[in-house]
Amino acid sequence: MTSHRKSLARVLAVGLAILSTGLLVAAQPGWAAPAIPAAQPVAVSAELTTADADAWLDGVLPALLEREEIPGAAVSIVRDGRVLTRRGFGLADTGISGNQPRPVDPERTIFRVGSVSKTVVATAVMQLVQRGQVDLDRPVTDYVNIELPTRFRTPITLRHLLTHTAGFEEVYANMILPAGTPVPALRETVTAAPPDQIYEPGTTPAYSNYSYALAAYVVESVTGREAAEYLQDEVLRAAGMATASFAQPLPERLNADLAQVYPSRHQQPIPFELVGPWPPGSLSASAADMAAFLLAQLNTGGSALLNQQTLALMHSPALGEDRLGGLAAGHRMALGLFEEDRNGRRILGHSGDLIHSHAALQLYPDDATGIFIAVNGSGARADSATVLRRAVLDGFADRYFPAAGPGPSPVGTAADHAQAVAGIYGLSRTPQSTFMRAYSMLASVQISADDAGTLTIPLLTDAGGTPVRLAEVEPWVWQDSEGHHRVAVRVDEAGAVGAIGVSPALVLLPKPAWQVMAAPVVAGSLGVLLFALLAWPVRAIIGWRLKAPLDLPRRDMRLRRITLTAAAVIAVGVTLWAGAVMQMSGGFSAQPGLIRGAQAATALGALGLVPAVWRAMRASRQAHKSRAVLATLVALAFLGFGAVALAGGLLLPDITY
Structure with a gap:
């Protein structure tokens, strides 16, 4: 639900590979944003006007869509309290499924915006702060009647939730729900299987979808209104976002304007992307809707959502050196927005990624400027949407807010x-x-x-x-x-x-160090076991052709067969884990039966350590030293695989994740 670096597809791809061989004013005194080195005030090389922005977009986006094989895109740009441009490019429906091809209409076409939704949730929380209904620094448990899995004495606050510093571990299950699956109620989302807390609150940024679901539940609990209703009435409708909605699937009146979503331009569309942990990633909106939201966030001429003081608080770095230590000298979270400074200009933004829907917004609060982009496909390569989105956002910054001179010189340390x-x-x-x-x-x-x-x-x-x-x-x-x-x-x-x-x-x-060694240990262990398995039939065939069967004592022969059978079971387990990873690769959940089968095969296979060690000990007392070496390597391979399986939690009885 975010492009961080860290998306689920990349996480699971790494796992599969291993198993198979994502400032306005400081919020409090002393919390000033880190200085952004610049040689001199930034000079603008191109004037940001409607005509120039349209000409620039016409010269950039059609070629990018063609090159990256993404069907369509929509862009909004605002400045000084007005919309400079809203543009649509390419197709909202390619017609590949038999429909009439439909171009992107920036006024009507609705895109899924993924984790850009979090900025709306944060805005709702800040409305409650503005009214005095919640305090950013009071324990969240003061507002919700649920128990949170905590390990530290420092209580979790709304400030922690909105800055991704509540300390929660990552959760992968049910990020994307299969088509037709009922979306759970918000209370069920935050109580069914809350993630463990692994960091002390306020100290270690770690992106968390759960944190924003919990923040939305605070809104629901404090206002006494369902979060979806509150967000729709008090944020979306109040900002003038006429067609935006958190509903999953969309209401019938909006379906005709929904952009179809494609892996790439020449493939069939996928069903509506149902987001499990809502509302952090479930918003659907048009470019016109997002232009209205940008204007409300920039507060030029008065915001329909937040007053100037609250917006200043929302846009300020939310944690200081007292909690973050040296990390405070870098880019920090504001309340719901990322610092994304470029060319010496302060930028606040958020990106969003579902399976094949991608979006991003950026605010230039000191320049009363904002930009939004959304696309309805992932494109020809895994990073195509990221490349396109980055080209537009970075190109916008470099064209209209370029750096004025050389950066700072390296220091002596x-x-x-x-x-x-x-x-x-x-x-x-x-x-x-x-x-x-x-x-x-x-x-x-x-x-x-x-x-x-x-x-x-x-x-x-x-x-x-x-x-x-x-x-x-x-x-x-x-x-x-x-x-x-x-x-x-x-x-x-x-x-x-x-x-x-x-x-x-x-x-x-x-x-x-022990974790650094885990990857080479498991790779080496699986390599040895694979070699042993392949050598088993090869040696049998050679022995049969040469009439020279393997000459081993009967007990050693039995131990060898049991050991190699265990190695084959491990191979089955690895294959099942790979299947589970493939099921999870798009954000969907793996079948519990598949995970249980993988666990059973892993456990049974790891028990091959016992006969492997026994055989190695017997071989060490026999004349054929090469056999002793090979038997010892196999025993070490079982030991290495079993150790990583245990340390990695592959055998944990609870398979929620």
């Missing part, structure tokens, strides 16, 4: 600090209490440093997908030469790295 940062890390957005913990163990991000103190982080790339080079511009703060990426590092008093901020809602955490 760069080389030493870069070497301290270089290493292997894991994502903070991770599952820990479920069988999906295996992913967090096996997936890693390696940060490298050169002798000049330049860092390379694979998650941070340029428009072409090449990782950017980051120079230290302040102690423990890195930035690329164009100022598009800003990375802050939190260190302890001894200078040891504790967290690296690559996004306002995502940090990298150092991986312990």
Whole structure:
């Protein structure tokens, strides 16, 4: 439901690969936003007018849609309290299913906007703050009659929920529901299987859909109105978003204007994308609707949603150095919005991704400007929609708000600090209490440093997908030469790295050595077991052809057969895990029976350690030392696989995830 870096498809792809071998005013005194280095005031190279914006879009978007094989897109741009342009490009319905082809109409065509929905939820919460009905820093449990799974004494607050710092682990199940599935009530969403808390609130950004579902439930509990009704009346309708809706599926009156959603332009459309954890990702809206929302957020001429003081609070960095430590020197979360500074300009934004629907909005609050884009397909490649969206948003910034001069020079501590940062890390957005913990163990991000103190982080790339080079511009703060990426590092008093901020809602955490070893251990273990399985029939055929059967004592022969059978069972288990991963790859849930079968095969196969060790011990006392070596390798492979399976939670009895 977000493009973070971290989307579910990428997470599951990594898991499959492993198993088979995503400032206006500070909110409180002292919470000023970090300075964005700039040589001088930014100069505008092109005047942002309706004519120029339309000409620019005409020169960019049709070619991008064609190249990336995405059916259609809609864009809204607002400035100084008015809509500069609303444009539609390509097709809302390609006609491939037999319908009449239908072009995108920016006034009428409705797109699914994914996690852009969270900005609406945050706005609703801020309305309650403005009325004095809730306090951002009171425990959430003061407003809802549910128990939350907490591990720390620090209570969870609305500030934590809106900044993705409540400390919840990642949850994958039921992100996208099969067509025709009833969407659960909001209370059921937040109480059925709440995620475990793995970080102390306020300290570790970790993107959380559950947090926003819980925030919406606070709105429902405090107002006494269903969240869907409140959001529709008090935010969408109040802002003038005439066709926007959180309903799933859409009301009949809106269906005719809904954009069909396609994997790519030449494929059949998919059914309406039903989002499980609603309302954080379930909004549908047109470009005209989102233009109205942008204007309400920018508050030029008065906002229909929030007063100027509350908007200033919403748009300010919501957590300071007292909680985030050194991470506060980088980009931070506002209340429901990401800092996305570029070219020395402060930008607040949010992106959203479902299966094949993608959208994003950006606000330039200091320039009374906003832009929104949505597309109705993923395109020819896995990153096509991201490439298109980024080309438009970055191109808009570079055309109308370009950098004025060279960025800051590297500081003298760069080389030493870069070497301290270089290493292997894991994502903070991770599952820990479920069988999906295996992913967090096996997936890693390696940060490298050169002798000049330049860092390379694979998650941070340029428009072409090449990782950017980051120079230290302040102690423990890195930035690329164009100022598009800003990375802050939190260190302890001894200078040891504790967290690296690559996004306002995502940090990298150092991986312990035993987790770093998990991937090579499981890969090596599966490789040895696969070799042993393949060698079994090969040796039998050779022995038959040469009339030289394997000469082993009877007990050793039985132990060998049992061991190899266990290895075959592990292969079955890996195949079943791969099948479960494939089912989850689009955000859908895996069949419980498939997971249970994978667990059973994993457990039974891992028991092959007993006969494998027994045979290795017997072989070590026999004359054929090569057999002893091979038997020992097989025993170690069973040990390695079993250890990773246990540590990764693959055998946990609770299969909610």
